[in-house]
Amino acid sequence: MELFIYGFIGITVVGWGLFAVLVLLRRQTRMNRGGEWQRVANEMGFSYHERGSSLPPQFPDFDMFTHGVGRLGDMVEGEMDGVWFCIMDYKPRERPTRTICLLRSDPLAFPYFFLQPANILTHAFSKLFSGIGYPMVELEEDPEFKAGYLLQGKDVAAVKAFFTPNVRGFFTSRRNRNYCVRADGQALYFLHRNRRFRPDQAHDILKEAFEFRDLFMETR
Numbered sequence: 001m002e003l004f005i006y007g008f009i010g011i012t013v014v015g016w017g018l019f020a021v022l023v024l025l026r027r028q029t030r031m032n033r034g035g036e037w038q039r040v041a042n043e044m045g046f047s048y049h050e051r052g053s054s055l056p057p058q059f060p061d062f063d064m065f066t067h068g069v070g071r072l073g074d075m076v077e078g079e080m081d082g083v084w085f086c087i088m089d090y091k092p093r094e095r096p097t098r099t100i101c102l103l104r105s106d107p108l109a110f111p112y113f114f115l116q117p118a119n120i121l122t123h124a125f126s127k128l129f130s131g132i133g134y135p136m137v138e139l140e141e142d143p144e145f146k147a148g149y150l151l152q153g154k155d156v157a158a159v160k161a162f163f164t165p166n167v168r169g170f171f172t173s174r175r176n177r178n179y180c181v182r183a184d185g186q187a188l189y190f191l192h193r194n195r196r197f198r199p200d201q202a203h204d205i206l207k208e209a210f211e212f213r214d215l216f217m218e219t220r
Contacts, residue, residue, distance in 0.1 A: 033089075036199035037074040044202065046078030051089070058084040059102050059187055073097065076202065082106070083213055087205050089196065099197040102189040103209045108216055110183035111158035113137070115171070117178045117193055118150045142168050148175045170215050181212075188212065 034050060041048035049056075051073040073089030086102040114134065137151040137159045145168040153159030171179060178193040190212060197205055 033199065034074045037076055040199045040202050041076040041078075044076070044078070046076050049075045049077065055102075056084075056086055058104050059086060080206070081210070083209065085206065085209055087202055090191075096194055097196050098191050098194060099205065100189050100191045101205050101209050102187060103213060104187040105213055105217075106186055108186045108188075108213070110185060110188060110216070111153060111155050111162050112184040113151060113153040113159045113162070113182070115149055115151050115179065115181040117175070117180070118146075118148055137163070139163060139168065142172075145172050148172060166218065167215060183216075188216075 038048040051071070053072065053075060055072070056077050071091045073091060075086055075088030077084070077086040079085075082105055084104040088100055088102075089097050090100045091097045112134070134152040134154055135156050137153050137156050139146055139151070139160065142165070145163075149171060151159065151163065178195070179190055180193055181188060181190045183189075190208070
């Protein structure tokens with residue numbers, strides 16, 4: 001009996017010790033990542049904000065950031081060529097951390113829309129819960145785009161007009177990037193579903209941001 005008790009105590013101590021080590025490693029990794037984002041921001045001449053900060057005032061309060069469904073992480077923000085941008089880590093509730101890029105440019109004018117990759121499950125859920133949230137925007141004239149993406153918007157007619165053949169072709173040719181995009185007014189954010197970028201990939205993210213800017217400038 002004593003052997004059993006001592007064994008149980010030993011296992012418990014080891015278990016809690018391993019748990020503490022994992023917590024410390026996770027905290028250290030997070031601190032290292034924050035330091036890398038800060039270094040990148042300094043090298044690029046932009047501002048760094050540590051995790052838990054609020055969104056910069058240039059950006060709208062997209063509902064996913066204001067309804068308590070996730071946590072804002074380290075962020076880098078600044079202005080380049082007339083575009084305000086913010087690159088940040090975002091941890092949705094019960095989902096992996098991903099890297100999000102927000103951008104805002106005064107000449108842009110988006111109808112509210114949300115675009116996400118489609119698969120068999122998302123198509124099934126969209127039909128099952130069609131009465132919840134914003135209406136689905138069906139683009140029957142472009143079956144390849146429709147097969148690859150789910151599109152929702154407040155004003156269906158405006159979103160349909162906004163998604164010209166050129167815009168649809170842009171996304172269809174980049175299906176492997178798994179873009180999720182939400183836009184409203186002069187701002188949008190995009191991410192690659194379930195992907196977290198390294199801080200040293202900030203230049204790649206900015207390149208994509210300007211691809212979006214150039215694409216949507218053509219739709220004005």
